[in-house]
Amino acid sequence: xxxxxxxxxxxxxxxxxxxxxxxxxxxxxxxxxxxxxxxxxxxxxxxxxxxxxxxxxxxxxxxxxxxxxxxxxxxxxxxxxxxxxxxxxxxxxxxxxxxxxxxxxxxxxxxxxxxxxxxxxxxxxxxxxxxxxxxxxxxxxxxxxxxxxxxxxxxxxxxxxxxxxxxxxxxxxxxxxxxxxxxxxxxxxxxxxxxxxxxxxxxxxxxxxxxxxxxxxxxxxxxxxxxxxxxxxxxxxxxxxxxxxxxxxxxxxxxxxxxxxxxxxxxxxxxxxxxxxxxxxxxxxxxxxxxxxxxxxxxxxxxxxxxxxxxxxxxxxxxxxxxxxxxxxxxxxxxxxxxxxxxxxxxxxxxxxxxxxxxxxxxxxxxxxxxxxxxxxxxxxxxxxxxxx
Amino acid sequence: xxxxxxxxxxxxxxxxxxxxxxxxxxxxxxxxxxxxxxxxxxxxxxxxxxxxxxxxxxxxxxxxxxxxxxxxxxxxxxxxxxxxxxxxxxxxxxxxxxxxxxxxxxxxxxxxxxxxxxxxxxxxxxxxxxxxxxxxxxxxxxxxxxxxxxxxxxxxxxxxxxxxxxxxxxxxxxxxxxxxxxxxxxxxxxxxxxxxxxxxxxxxxxxxxxxxxxxxxxxxxxxxxxxxxxxxxxxxxxxxxxxxxxxxxxxxxxxxxxxxxxxxxxxxxxxxxxxxxxxxxxxxxxxxxxxxxx
Amino acid sequence: xxxxxxxxxxxxxxxxxxxxxxxxxxxxxxxxxxxxxxxxxxxxxxxxxxxxxxxxxxxxxxxxxxxxxxxxxxxxxxxxxxxxxxxxxxxxxxxxxxxxxxxxxxxxxxxxxxxxxxxxxxxxxxxxxxxxxxxxxxxxxxxxxxxxxxxxxxxxxxxxxxxxxxxxxxxxxxxxxxxxxxxxxxxxxxxxxxxxxxxxxxxxxxxxxxxxxxxxxxxxxxxxxx
Numbered sequence: 001x002x003x004x005x006x007x008x009x010x011x012x013x014x015x016x017x018x019x020x021x022x023x024x025x026x027x028x029x030x031x032x033x034x035x036x037x038x039x040x041x042x043x044x045x046x047x048x049x050x051x052x053x054x055x056x057x058x059x060x061x062x063x064x065x066x067x068x069x070x071x072x073x074x075x076x077x078x079x080x081x082x083x084x085x086x087x088x089x090x091x092x093x094x095x096x097x098x099x100x101x102x103x104x105x106x107x108x109x110x111x112x113x114x115x116x117x118x119x120x121x122x123x124x125x126x127x128x129x130x131x132x133x134x135x136x137x138x139x140x141x142x143x144x145x146x147x148x149x150x151x152x153x154x155x156x157x158x159x160x161x162x163x164x165x166x167x168x169x170x171x172x173x174x175x176x177x178x179x180x181x182x183x184x185x186x187x188x189x190x191x192x193x194x195x196x197x198x199x200x201x202x203x204x205x206x207x208x209x210x211x212x213x214x215x216x217x218x219x220x221x222x223x224x225x226x227x228x229x230x231x232x233x234x235x236x237x238x239x240x241x242x243x244x245x246x247x248x249x250x251x252x253x254x255x256x257x258x259x260x261x262x263x264x265x266x267x268x269x270x271x272x273x274x275x276x277x278x279x280x281x282x283x284x285x286x287x288x289x290x291x292x293x294x295x296x297x298x299x300x301x302x303x304x305x306x307x308x309x310x311x312x313x314x315x316x317x318x319x320x321x322x323x324x325x326x327x328x329x330x331x332x333x334x335x336x337x338x339x340x341x342x343x344x345x346x347x348x349x350x351x352x353x354x355x356x357x358x359x360x361x362x363x364x365x366x367x368x369x370x371x372x373x374x375x376x377x378x379x380x381x382x383x384x385x386x387x388x389x
Numbered sequence: 390x391x392x393x394x395x396x397x398x399x400x401x402x403x404x405x406x407x408x409x410x411x412x413x414x415x416x417x418x419x420x421x422x423x424x425x426x427x428x429x430x431x432x433x434x435x436x437x438x439x440x441x442x443x444x445x446x447x448x449x450x451x452x453x454x455x456x457x458x459x460x461x462x463x464x465x466x467x468x469x470x471x472x473x474x475x476x477x478x479x480x481x482x483x484x485x486x487x488x489x490x491x492x493x494x495x496x497x498x499x500x501x502x503x504x505x506x507x508x509x510x511x512x513x514x515x516x517x518x519x520x521x522x523x524x525x526x527x528x529x530x531x532x533x534x535x536x537x538x539x540x541x542x543x544x545x546x547x548x549x550x551x552x553x554x555x556x557x558x559x560x561x562x563x564x565x566x567x568x569x570x571x572x573x574x575x576x577x578x579x580x581x582x583x584x585x586x587x588x589x590x591x592x593x594x595x596x597x598x599x600x601x602x603x604x605x606x607x608x609x610x611x612x613x614x615x616x617x618x619x620x621x622x623x624x625x626x627x628x629x630x631x632x633x634x635x636x637x638x639x640x641x642x643x644x645x646x647x648x649x650x651x652x653x654x655x656x657x658x659x660x661x662x663x664x665x666x667x668x669x670x671x672x673x674x675x676x677x678x679x680x681x682x683x
Numbered sequence: 684x685x686x687x688x689x690x691x692x693x694x695x696x697x698x699x700x701x702x703x704x705x706x707x708x709x710x711x712x713x714x715x716x717x718x719x720x721x722x723x724x725x726x727x728x729x730x731x732x733x734x735x736x737x738x739x740x741x742x743x744x745x746x747x748x749x750x751x752x753x754x755x756x757x758x759x760x761x762x763x764x765x766x767x768x769x770x771x772x773x774x775x776x777x778x779x780x781x782x783x784x785x786x787x788x789x790x791x792x793x794x795x796x797x798x799x800x801x802x803x804x805x806x807x808x809x810x811x812x813x814x815x816x817x818x819x820x821x822x823x824x825x826x827x828x829x830x831x832x833x834x835x836x837x838x839x840x841x842x843x844x845x846x847x848x849x850x851x852x853x854x855x856x857x858x859x860x861x862x863x864x865x866x867x868x869x870x871x872x873x874x875x876x877x878x879x880x881x882x883x884x885x886x887x888x889x890x891x892x893x894x895x896x897x898x899x900x901x902x903x904x905x906x907x908x909x
Contacts, residue, residue, distance in 0.1 A: 150805065151803075153803040153804065154803060167716055170712055170713075170716065171713065171716070173709060173712075174709040174710070174712055174713035175713070177706050177709055177710075209724075219723055220799065220803075221719060221720070221722050221723040221796075221800075222716060222719050222720040223720060223723065224717075224720040224721060224724060226720075227720060439765070439766065440770075441765055441907070441908045442906065442907050442908065443906040443907070457770075460768075460770055461689050461768045461769060461770050461773070462768070464766065464767065464768040464769070465768045467766070468766075469762075469766040470766070471762055473759050473762065474759060474760075474762040474763050474766070475758055475759040475760050475762075475763065476760065476763060477703060477760055478758065479703070480703070488695070488699060491695055492692060492695060492767060492768070528763075
């Protein structure tokens, strides 16, 4: 790492070497994911593919969730890349790999089978008990009634980000043998405008190869497009760590980037299909190109907006924020089975969308926080997820 | 323990070489120079002493351990370097130093840093860019800094420029001050052996020609210049290894000189004009030529 | 050799080989992930990905033997290693563990992936025995190349053995295909293990063990190690 990274290290607070706004942004990105998955039951767009899809729907849900969907995980991967660069700087490549194996690989190995079971068990019980079945539940019911139907391939579910991070950390090791001096030099002097125009273009090929809105790369077989999209955000975060005041350079652009992103999102939303089935509908090429470009630009621009405003407004350290950033990982791991388990029984209830959604979120977060305090924070699970305090 | 090295009637046959019934002792604290032309058996002898070759007959004991069976114990305290030894070219000297340090508790880090300075080596440089001289010095550094009881060096000064050679020799002389450390080194360069060693061992075509302490050995050899007709004289002196004639001028080399020899030559009608001590180099050449005639 | 193994030094030598092979390993790990990411893209990409993955495993295996055993002799670092307090048997054990561990992890990953792909995709599970036999063949090839490398330490002969063993992959698939007891189950929905397929697998494992035993026996009997 070059001298700028070293100066960055010295910039860190001496007593507590955490970059609070990064921690807090990461926690927000994770919690946003909880709200995102909770809302999908009421999305008209996903009605055909989401297991707990409810009869209560609103297009407003789609408008909001798909906007956040475009930059929530990109932001997360920028932060992940940033911290990996920090770890490499602090503990060396081997130390980073060791640390990430403990924080990412081990939780993945432990919690993925548990989460799978926790998702499948309520699903099977819902197939039997829910009266107003969603299309997915109906399909599962039919498949179960027809002997010889092959089971669907297992996926990494909502823990795909851990699975992908494992590969990104390996790539960090593999690629550090390559001499990146020229790229680093370019990166150090790139102007904010050039960056905002050029970098999203690099993401377009990956986005062109998948449906819109971009799906989750949750297959056990690593997905090339995920490397070309989330991988590049991870790489961006890695580089950002080594560049002085990278985020500050974009301070002046925060508001305008938000406006432009919203503008692009209107175009994006207008072009994408309003209903998705198991085999997603294909778009004609020019439409697809516009949609993918919108996705690319919104994801980069909004991530930058989050970083800029996060550094201004979220660089705070208090007990609440610390608790939130520590607990978010655990809450994220367990939220999806919880949400499904809560939403299946509600599918037969004639409550309003808002009532169902608030009930889901309140109980999910309450269970998440309580279980974190009781089972995780002071136990080896907490040591594994957040390190020993 | 009396002898650091003890070879008893060791022989080893290869298709094109035969090490013939070699017996050799190196007392503790002594420096022995091993002299011989290429193919004399120097490297084979040194490899026997590292347990890398199993002898056909005879026994090899080093530092009290039987080789090759106990080579692991013996090699704890042997530092070995040969001119065909290379280090990992993709790594730097520092990495090698750390490797050796992790193996030998006896590693002296301060001394290693001292040697880095004396040998003018850059520990952070990869071996790929090392010159021959730097390579030799690096190998020596790795051996010497672990302070072994026995140092075995195969051609340590071959191919070195005069400056590097001087650096190596003076550092070798430095470590030889330790009375418990024994050294066996082979060389083409008789000057080095003359400068450093306590005893000299001559090998030729797999046979031991001589093994003796240096002073006695050098004292045995003389070059005698005399005039007169040798052929008719019939010398009757059996320690003569070589005679060169140029007209009536004769150069006689003897390997068991005593003061009676000039008198005996005079008695035979030859006029002795000079009796000179010989350098090891001259002795080496004479010895090899005598070996070739034999 | 009559002494016990010098375990601490063997550990250091293994770590040394791992460390020296790090770039090689990074190259093949990167290549393998790339190959894996290709597999799910489509039909021809599946075959390309699988072929690339196989090439990565074979390439890594052969590259490791060349770089850690042959090059040690060719580039004359062997005298340096043998000047350390180890015996030829220690050296062979260190090389065995260093090489096999570097190879075994990616090999196992590929074996598990292959079985997983067959189990969870519409591809008939009847192909699983063939796949396991072929994966074991890769392991066997590697053990043979390693054994030859340890015994002869000559680059030319090792390359010859590598080429011959890789050339045998095609004929082996052909022979397995012509064994009725094995090939008749390729299209079945479940995997079928019978005496023929188990026999081939056992033969492979016997040869793996035999190659290692012979390599160690000859190593311990070598009269001239350098």
